[in-house]
Amino acid sequence: MQRSGRVSEAVIRRLPKYYRYLKDMEKSGVQRISSKELSKRMGLTASQIRQDFNCFGGFGQQGYGYHVSDLCNEIRKILGLHKNYNVIIVGAGNVGQALSNYSGFTREGFNITAMFDANPRLIGMSIRGVPIYDIETMPEYIANNDIRIGVISTPGDQAQTIANQMVAGGIKSIWNFAPIDVKVPEDVAVENVHLSDSLYILSYKMNDLERQES
């Protein structure tokens, strides 16, 4: 499916956005869309959209545009959302619980099978049917349950240790919410989500706009 050569990070980061808009259009019954029309909706250029799609293959038809649900399915596949993944969450605090409660993940094939924590008060509990186990049992659990994705929602000082244990257990994909950049070997995928970074950027922008006004 993928054309020769690596796809740039910039393109990859736009894929979920395409997916969101296409799913939405599909839902509201739009059958076909041109790059021009899509560019208006998404705030990108038509040229960029065509370039992006052509990193992965020719999904369109000259004179017609793109078939919405076909294109949506292609992008779903490119993102790997046509498969199912078992997921564990380490750190059953606020963020961990919020994530385990979010049904949207299950809908796209991400099944949270267990959470882990060090706090004895939490161990043994269940959140929306997801059991919380002792963190000590995590490495064993990974090995026995075909876990593909590990979520880290612990405090920052424990995050790297947890990540190392996950990698040692064979997890190939880490979604990190702790406020440090978790380091992993080259053959492991990692996404560091820093919520406060995003708040600080917002703060910068707000102050910047005020500066412009005055």
Added chain:
Amino acid sequence: MQRSGRVSEAVIRRLPKYYRYLKDMEKSGVQRISSKELSKRMGLTASQIRQDFNCFGGFGQQGYGYHVSDLCNEIRKILGLHKNYNVIIVGAGNVGQALSNYSGFTREGFNITAMFDANPRLIGMSIRGVPIYDIETMPEYIANNDIRIGVISTPGDQAQTIANQMVAGGIKSIWNFAPIDVKVPEDVAVENVHLSDSLYILSYKMNDLERQES
């Protein structure tokens, strides 16, 4: 402070990362740092670091490098974290509650004064001392309490309406967690945080790594 011309989005998005590393170094007692050493820690080039800092002014000293706590303070100011902001959260579900529970925001001057929801079961409750009010009372509350930042953690279909109400009420800054891109006027700052986008990117990368191996 800021040099002539607009600072690029790419630079702005790196600022919180600098801030994280500098705070961390300050905490562990590092007093000075060269761009070269910092580049090693952060995985950037020394050149880029110096370019970035020089968008805002010359914070370093030839032959010496940068004074960690001074630089950290400068970046804090650039991000606007030396001020205090009143914040409201609309949508008291999982995400909203997790955000209101997170003490890190308060520490940087973001004070969550109230949450709002439409669910009668939630209205009247408090989360860690933050009261949940009826969503109907939001516009009035904004006007009376000097609210600078509005957080949206509602389902997607309500997000744009809420954003419009916030803007009408005079809020200049929106932090949106709903899975749509909220549209705002030019003079309002917005950060759209899409957690599932980040999960899908992780999924893409994991599958991409597997493809490479085979």
Added chain:
DNA sequence: TAGATTGTTAATCGATTAACAATC
């Protein structure tokens, strides 16, 4: 002073945009 390291200009690289021939 000599060494180190910045601030800044110039060169390179990559991503975005424009243009257009191919074709449905």
Added chain:
DNA sequence: TAGATTGTTAATCGATTAACAATC
């Protein structure tokens, strides 16, 4: 067929990297 719109090549733009004079 004529019109529309893609896929793709070429041009432009901006961001990153390299180089080095200034200077602590």
